[in-house]
Amino acid sequence: MGDKRWVATGPAGLADFAFIDVDVPPPGPGEVTIAVRAAGVNPADLKHVSRATEFPAPVGYEVSGALSAIGPDTEIASGSCAVGDEVLAFRVSGGYATSLTVPAGKVFAKPAVLDFSEAANLLLAGTTAADLLRVARVTNGDTILLHAASGAAGVAVLQLARRVGARVIGTAGPAGLARVKRFGGIPVLYGEELLTRIETAAPQGISVALDAAGTDEAIDASLSLVYDRTRIVTIAAPARAADDGFVAIGGNQPESMAFRDDIRAELVQLAERGELVVPIARTYPLGQAIDALELVAAGTAGGKIALFTGSDLDP
Structure with missing residues (x-):
């Protein structure tokens, strides 16, 4: 054949x-x-x-x-x-x-x-997740609001954020909540009264918001909770980012492209050690x-x- x-x-x-x-x-x-x-x-x-x-x-x-x-x-x-x-x-x-x-x-x-x-x-999900953390300047002690946390990029973010000592509040639908918890996040159901549930899960506040959902609900919650809009980063809502003054990234942007190429070998090594599933x-x-x-x-x-x-x- x-x-x-x-x-x-x-x-x-x-x-x-x-x-x-x-x-x-x-x-x-x-x-x-x-x-x-x-x-x-x-x-x-x-x-x-x-x-x-x-x-x-x-x-x-x-x-x-x-x-x-x-x-x-x-x-x-x-x-x-x-x-x-x-x-x-x-x-x-x-x-x-x-x-x-x-x-x-x-x-x-x-x-x-x-x-x-x-x-x-x-590598597509892994490099995207690593780029989100890079652009948002995530470090030890940050509390991250992560939208679509049970998706492919979200699960990679959960694993990589844990390695740098960040805490993640992850929004998901009913079917994804267990997956968020499995990979170290604090699961929060999206939908009506989302903001209240996030604030209950993170009474100390949110320092970073990462969006892989692209919904108005996700973006509105991020804008309400994170003052520094350079630390609100989306891969799914570029139009809202342009309108509201936060950051949208994509693999075709030169800086992101170069970073994602450079990080590939490290992600392969993490997978080899069982640190990226x-x-x-x-x-x-x-x-x-x-x-x-x-x-x-x-x-x-x-x-x-x-x-x-x-x-x-x-x-």
């Missing part, structure tokens, strides 16, 4: 997705080819395709698998490598695929403690990428979603 990948053939979202046959080019100097075992599924995958100006546009930004070919005189980001080595890669193009050739500098040895689904979902909610065959994206877009996944390659490829 030949190789296959998902592409967007136009700007109409999932209606324009196609699962096509491809010829994967051999790696040149500074490149490797990965036989993909799992691809991470993220809201950003669909969002970035919606901004594409040229089609067909490849889909997917993080994968795990094994090296099937290595370009001349090439090492991956974590060092020397050999065909068959298990790896993960982030900021690649076209990860929803059975195989792909990528720059070796985007590839790291896969921690043995992570399965392929976990490895394929480590990736909760997987569900996996789908690669051929069912549209179903996986629909679940992620609905916001009800309850953890990370992975696509896996295997014999059942057809939609």
Whole structure:
């Protein structure tokens, strides 16, 4: 069987997705080819395709698998490598695929403690979480209000914040409260009277607000509780940030992009030591990428979603 990948053939979202046959080019100097075992599924995958100006546009930004070919005189980001080595890669193009050739500098040895689904979902959420903490200048003793704390980025924030000695009040829906508690946060149910519940959970006050929800309820609570608007940071509400004078970040901003690239190796090491866990909610065959994206877009996944390659490829 030949190789296959998902592409967007136009700007109409999932209606324009196609699962096509491809010829994967051999790696040149500074490149490797990965036989993909799992691809991470993220809201950003669909969002970035919606901004594409040229089609067909490849889909997917993080994968795990094994090296099937290595370009001349090439090492991956974590060092020397050999065909068959298990790896993960982030900021690649076209990860929803059975195989792909990528720059070796985007590839790291896969921690043995992570399965392929976990490895394929480590770095987008992890680098986003680390960037939120960096921009908000979180330090030991801070009390953080974290919106959407049970989501992928939120769970990573909970783990990384604990390492620096910060306390986290995490908002979530009913299904996510136990997950917030599991990863060290103080869970608070969102909804009516949210502000009162937050103030009860944090009588000493809130010094930082981090938003991965993007709702007016979340933003209004943050603005009410945090005086310094440079310490209110969102990844989900850029329009509100512009209107109300707080901070919005994204992986396409040059400073964030550079930081997220630099922090990748450290996050891989944390995962290797069991200090950064990736909760997987569900996996789908690669051929069912549209179903996986629909679940992620609905916001009800309850953890990370992975696509896996295997014999059942057809939609």
